[in-house]
Amino acid sequence: MxxxxxxxxxxxxxxxxxxxxxxxxxxxxxxxxxYHYDRGHFDQHWAKVRSNPSVILRTVLADGVVAGHAAVFGPPQEREVTYVIGRAHWGRGIATAALAELIGLESVRPLHADAAADNAGSIRVPEKCGFVVTGKSRCYAQARDEEIDLVHLTLG
Known part of the structure; x- marks a missing residue:
């Protein structure tokens, strides 16, 4: 692929x-x-992100098909990676390959990532790219309507 x-x-x-x-x-x-729930907020979010020169934003392609997106954002010393891969493309190594390519576009270190503690795949992706677990916290997860454990990872 x-x-x-x-x-x-x-x-x-x-x-x-x-x-x-x-x-x-x-x-x-x-x-x-x-912006995950309202198209108006979605459009506003993407307009803002696309106009910010400090954000590295890329579309992830798998065999030429749009599989998701990946980005690096935030001020120096707080740069964070994020990625979303559509469910139809899960379990094929796309997120790991995309993240590996994305972090090659950003020279600033450290880079940070967060994942739900119960989502082993979302923790494993940054680990495969050299990130290490550096902490844990709790946060409110709107999608689950409850507090969850969050894992923080860092690439030095």
Missing amino acids: DISLRELQDGDLPVFWQQLTDPELRQMAVVTRK
């Missing part, structure tokens, strides 16, 4: 909306925002 990153295109946004509104994906991601 050919996995690559490319600059985001307007036509990618409907795919991202479909992915972010998938209830099963929300349960796995657990930390959701208003």
